Each structure stands twice: as C-alpha cells, then as structure tokens.
Amino acid sequence: MSRPTADSANAESPSGKFPKDPRHHRATYGIAYPTADTKFETKADLARLSFEDGERGKLDAKKVYWRLSGATITDVVFRECNFHTTHGREASVISSLTFEKCDFTSCFLGFVVFRRTTFRGCIFSRCEMSRTEFEECTFENCTFHYCTPWDAVLQRTLIDPPALLSGFDVPTENLRVLVEDKRKGIEERRLRARVALAEQILRSNEERRNAIYCDRALYESRRAALKWRSHERRSKSRWQRVRDLPGFLLSFAYLHLTLGGTSLKRLFAVAALICLGITAVLVSGACGITVRETPAGAMSFLECLSAAGSLFFAFGYTNLAAPGDLGSVIITIPPMLGMAWSAIVLAVIVRRAYR
Incomplete structure (x- = not known):
C-alpha cells in the first residue's frame, strides 16, 4: 500500500505553517487548525466526552490523540477536530475503534490510517479526507456532506458507494473567491478523482464479498466514468463530438x-x-403487415402479441410480410433490436453468475 511521504505530508497537512487551512479544494478551507491537545489512552478517558441529562458528548477544536483500541465512542459531536497528530512526519494510525452515532463536522481526517474501525450511523459534514486510508473498516448507515476524500485509499473496507461518492464535493463558498479557470480546474480534478475513488470502492467491496454494495459500486464506477467522458467531450472539436456520439x-x-x-x-x-x-x-x-397470409388487421390481440414476440426475438418472424419499403423497415428493425437486447442480457447474466 502506498504511504504518504514526509514531503507530501508537509505540503498538504496541518504542520503549523498556516493558522488556517489555506487550500480552497479542501472541505476545511478557512478552518483554524486546532492547537490544544486531548489524549484518549484508556477507556476511562472517554468519560470526558459524556455529559449529564442525556446531552450529546462534544469535542471542539482539539488535536485528538487516540492511543486506545477496542473502545466504542457513542453519540459524540467532533467539531473542527484534527485527527492527524504527527505534524506531517507520517500518517497517524487509529485502530480497532467503533464510532456510533457520531457527527464529524469540519474535521481534519486527512493523512490518517483507520484500521479495523467501524463507523455506525455517523454523519460526516465538510470533512477533509485527503489521502486518508481505510483498512478493513466498516461504514454502516453513514452519510457524507461536502467531504473531500482526495486520493483516499480503501482496502477491504465495506461502504455504501452512493453515500461517499454523492458526498464528495467541494463547498461552493470555497470557490467563490477563485477565478473561473481555477474553479474549472478544481471541478475537473474532482471528476477524475471520483472515477478513481469509485474504482477503489468497487474493489474494496469485492474484497469483502458484499454483493449488494458491489452492484452499487459497479454502477457508480461506470457512472463516474461516463461523467468524466462527457466532460472530456466538451473540449473536443465538433467533428470529434459527432463521431463519438454513437458510442x-x-x-x-x-x-x-x-x-x-x-x-x-x-x-x-x-x-x-x-x-x-x-x-x-x-x-x-398499419403498413399492410400480414402474418401467415392473414389479412392485415384481421388478427386477434393475442395472435398479434405472439407475432410481435417472434419478430422481436427473431424466431419465426419470416411468416411476416409487408408491402413497400416502409413495411420492410418495420419488420427488419425489431429483430436487430432483439439481437442487441439478447447480447446485453447475456452479458449481465454472465456477470451475475460469476461475480
């Protein structure tokens, strides 16, 4: 697995060089980097996240050190927290934790390696996830809003593809101060990144052998690729667009x-x-089409339906005849469509049988 190098981490991660996130393409643009630390080394430390009277736990603007494992963090709101704690030297590692019904709002999750971590019913809003790595993680009923998982890595991670991909977007207010060319550049980069992320999600879910998520991931992967293809067509000449239109x-x-x-x-x-x-x-x-020398329009509905099925599936359609060029076209096009339809059906069946 690829690991962020020290140079790349220093260039992208909070290392003290800037008081706020200076990158417009990240969801946390303009958010101040936390300076205060809080450490969770034992399960007893989690008591600091609890409040009386049934209120949700809250943690605001902290650099969070996770030194414990096997714990469950429930119903906590993390706001503007930084989970990357190595000052750009290497990726931070969070292992064997469960976050249940937690909210992550404007959090710095980039350059963090999550291993065997479960997120259950969590909400991620405007979170930065550049080069975040998820190894053998599980996301259950999680939602993402305006998050930026640039170059994120997923391995054997179970996640609902539409949830993450639909939430991969740069907040609009981040781009307002940029010139048009830079806005277009960020959008183009996002489309390319969505294609790569969709392929990773597909491979990751296949490694976990989840058939439902694999089907969704395949659809999202091809959908992302088609969107990128549509974007590329805009930069081509008119003749190239016309030539590529059928495909x-x-x-x-x-x-x-x-x-x-x-x-x-x-x-x-x-x-x-x-x-x-x-x-x-x-x-x-219409068009004088006849079946077995029966006069046009003299057949019952069921007889016509049977003949239509034979025509579409190119089985016994030679019994049909039509005078004139228009009639010949009408009885020729359906078998061609039927053969194309059969080829597509066969491809889908083969994939489902061997997935």
Whole structure:
C-alpha cells in the first residue's frame, strides 16, 4: 500500500505553517487548525466526552490523540477536530475503534490510517479526507456532506458507494473567491478523482464479498466514468463530438438500462414495451403487415402479441410480410433490436453468475 511521504505530508497537512487551512479544494478551507491537545489512552478517558441529562458528548477544536483500541465512542459531536497528530512526519494510525452515532463536522481526517474501525450511523459534514486510508473498516448507515476524500485509499473496507461518492464535493463558498479557470480546474480534478475513488470502492467491496454494495459500486464506477467522458467531450472539436456520439449514447443507454450491468428489470421492461408497440401496429393493420397470409388487421390481440414476440426475438418472424419499403423497415428493425437486447442480457447474466 502506498504511504504518504514526509514531503507530501508537509505540503498538504496541518504542520503549523498556516493558522488556517489555506487550500480552497479542501472541505476545511478557512478552518483554524486546532492547537490544544486531548489524549484518549484508556477507556476511562472517554468519560470526558459524556455529559449529564442525556446531552450529546462534544469535542471542539482539539488535536485528538487516540492511543486506545477496542473502545466504542457513542453519540459524540467532533467539531473542527484534527485527527492527524504527527505534524506531517507520517500518517497517524487509529485502530480497532467503533464510532456510533457520531457527527464529524469540519474535521481534519486527512493523512490518517483507520484500521479495523467501524463507523455506525455517523454523519460526516465538510470533512477533509485527503489521502486518508481505510483498512478493513466498516461504514454502516453513514452519510457524507461536502467531504473531500482526495486520493483516499480503501482496502477491504465495506461502504455504501452512493453515500461517499454523492458526498464528495467541494463547498461552493470555497470557490467563490477563485477565478473561473481555477474553479474549472478544481471541478475537473474532482471528476477524475471520483472515477478513481469509485474504482477503489468497487474493489474494496469485492474484497469483502458484499454483493449488494458491489452492484452499487459497479454502477457508480461506470457512472463516474461516463461523467468524466462527457466532460472530456466538451473540449473536443465538433467533428470529434459527432463521431463519438454513437458510442457515448450506447454507453449511456447501457448504464441506465442495466444499472451498470447489474440489473435486468429495465431491460425486460423495454422488451415488453417494444413488443406491445409492434402488437399495436399489427392490430391496427398499419403498413399492410400480414402474418401467415392473414389479412392485415384481421388478427386477434393475442395472435398479434405472439407475432410481435417472434419478430422481436427473431424466431419465426419470416411468416411476416409487408408491402413497400416502409413495411420492410418495420419488420427488419425489431429483430436487430432483439439481437442487441439478447447480447446485453447475456452479458449481465454472465456477470451475475460469476461475480
């Protein structure tokens, strides 16, 4: 696994050089780096996080040292806390802890290695997560809002892909003071980073063998890649955009019809709609289409539906005939669509069988 070097950490992490986070692309831009320390070395130290009368525990603007393991921290609000405590020399390590129903607001989580840590029902708001590493961690029912996991690393970590990816965004107020070119540069970098993060989430969930999260991760990975592809198309010439349009539209259709190659529901719905459309044409007798020499418009609905299915799946459709060029086109296009549909269905079935 890659580790942040001392030079890179000094360049990006709170090392005392700046009193506040100076980086516009990070969620904690403008937040003061904590100077006061608090250490949790034994479970008895966690009593400092508790309040009477059922209020939530709070910890504001502290540099937090976690020296204990095997403990559960419940219902605590961490606000503007810094979990990176090595002053840029190396990554901080937090191991074997459970955070339950905790809120992390404007916290510095970058350059921290979380190992075998569980987050259950936690909310992350405007948290900086540059080069944060999660090893064998678990996120259960967690939400993220305006967090910036730039170059985050996930290994054998179980996490709901849409939760993290939808929360990967730079706060709008961070970008208002920047010129247009810099804003566009940050947005472009974010799109690239989302592609890399989505691929990591997919691989991480596959290592944990969670089928539901793997399907979601595959969809999010292909969705992020398609968004990046759409962004790249804007910088191309008009001729290049026209030339790439068919492939882009096919990728778009595949993504949304199969949810990234994970579902067959929409494909079967599309097949049903196409067959019903063909049935309507046969029932109405439009274009003079005949089946088994039956006069156009003289067949029952069920007979037309059966013929429509045969036409779409290219099985026995030679019994259909239509005069003129328009009729020939009408009875030629559905089998082509049906063969493409069958190929997509087969690909999805194979993936689901061998995932």
